[in-house]
Amino acid sequence: MPHHSGKSEKRPPGLSLTRLAAQTRLAVGTSDERALLNEYARAAVEATDAVRGFVALAEFDAGGLVLVATAGAGWTEEHRRNRLADRDGASTITSVVASTCLPVRVGDVAESVSPDYRPFFPGIRSVLAVPVALDAEARVRGVLNVESDRRDAFTEEQEAYVSVLAHAAALRLAAEDGRAREAALVLMGRELAVAPDIPNLARRVVEIGSDILRFEDCSLFLLDQASGRLVLSATRGSLKDQVREASYAVGEGLTGWVAAHGVPVRLGSPDADPRHKGLYREVEAEDAGAFLAVPIKSVEGVVGVLRTLRRKSTSPWFPNGFTEADEQVLATIASQAGAAIDNVRLLDRALQSERMAAWGEMSAMTSHQIGNRLFALKGALNELEHVVDRDGPPDTVLADVKRAVVTGLLDEMRSGTALLDEMLGEFRDFVRAGALTLAEVELRDVVRGIVGETFPRRASMRLEMELGADPLPVQADVAKLRRALGEIVENAVTLRGSDAGVLRVSAERLAPGAPLPHGLSLPAANGRGAAAGYAHLVFADDGPGVPAGQKERIFRPFTTSRSRGMGLGLAIVRGIIDAHHGAIAETGVEGEGARFEIFLPIRGEAV
């Protein structure tokens, strides 16, 4: 090592332990991260007697390294801009350090680096570059670099000195990153706890995720309960115009896959994955460099997906995929979002049921009053009929012609009061749908009984019943269930008219946690029922069916295709099924028949 001999004899002027101590002290003392890096660039230049030096930090969004601090002679704005950010990926000493995470010390670049090596500054002979990185993360945070126009300018001791500065910087940066994440998560928790509604909540999740955690293109998809699809609810990327429009079916594409399986997906190049569909993307497929999506879970299961994409790195040698730590942060945000969504929905439901209770009480009173008047009216009619005595002998006071007119009117009034009775009954059933008297019953027996009672014994319509072998113990109000299932059977029979047709009734047991089709979810009935699985009932006919756009509407009150009644039939059915902590949906195809699917929680083991 002849070229070192001259310098190793005396300590270079910059290498002072006292100074190093003061410089590392800065890492815990200063409040300004940039000032610290500037000071380290300057200190490295001073300690190594270099011409100039710099600190470059990794920019994970775009990929590549960006100059953040420079020291020494000759720096211009142009240098700062060009350096290290070129797309051609030319190998530089700094890029080697960044991709290998190992220090490099070169005594003569013309000899030891490739012949086409082009330094940014002319006349450079020696380079010393050390990684700014934590060993635990297999990823470089940045590079601290000094250079000299002298040959063999840097010693091993100087390398050690500069490395200490780089390590201190790495620790400080890691602490800074950690603090930012912690602050983001605390902020997220605080904001989500008081989010007034779900759209606001979604917007804040995405904003905080993007701003503080540097997830550039962050999008939140929520499961829409009506359509069963994952609908874009908030985004910080180029999909902004498609909020509430862009949607995936559960299971469709990577986003749908995450929702269907309830586990995160973290990929380097999403377009190479067979699950990838690229229906809605924040960046062009060929630009997508990394993909990370986590499920948002509530007590009712997966309710959405939070995902983020990153463009391909501008520097091929620089990996900018998402790390395990990124995934954990996103998963933490998602779990907070899930809990917040639960809160909002529970509050909604509580308000809703309070409103329903008040409304129900009022309607119960009203219908009681109407019922009483109706009762009196029927009494008066009864009396009038007695007075007119339609079957009696000819009356001298009331001529027989008149008697015929009066009895005709009486009949009309009677059928009118009968219709009012029916409507009142329907209304009361609707109001009282939620007031259950529960007993433990075997659902298959109940279904068999109800269908037997309701299904008309006429040859034109066929009944196929397949109730399976698995017992279906449920907590149910049998009278209310009879009302609900009877309504469905009656609908099928009535709408089929006099044609021949078939009604298929089936029952089966679904395992606990089995996903419900069509985006249905069961409210968590103190967690017990759901734990033991569900009973799945299907009533399918081959009548006209329900048009695609009407499937939700038919369950709303005052919806009817028949001239009779108040149009509360299916609203009563849904009310009763909901009160049993179950779910119901119409899933048939228009023109092929109606198909009502009902899910009721199986009674779990006593706990």
Place this chain on the structure above:
Amino acid sequence: MCRILVVDDEDGVRGALVRRLEREGYTVEQSASETEGLAAIRDNPAGYDVVITDMSMDDADSGVRVLEAAVARDVFTEVIVLTAYGNVANAVECMKRGAFDYVEKSLPGVDVFELLVLKVEQAAQRRRQSVQTVRRLEQYGR
């Protein structure tokens, strides 16, 4: 002569019931509230054969209190409770406390007045039998 008390706070309902029952030949008295009904039961020297009371007047349990008062006054008085349609839980409670029967005021497809006349007839008959049985037992005991 069978004596009936009708307790209902709805004038129209009470009027219709009284008229219909009088047509059947019963002697019918009426009370327009729970309080009036309780007073009539307490102050009547002989006790009623049949009491027909609405379930829900001052509150949802008015009928139960009329029932208890009537049975306390004369153990053989038969009580028929009128309930709104679908309010079966309440009616079952009345049956447990000794009501003869309950009638839902608006039962779709049923002429409730005819039904009520039938029930009153059965109630009156049961009261006669009960009273006769007790008399016979008392004679036997002498």
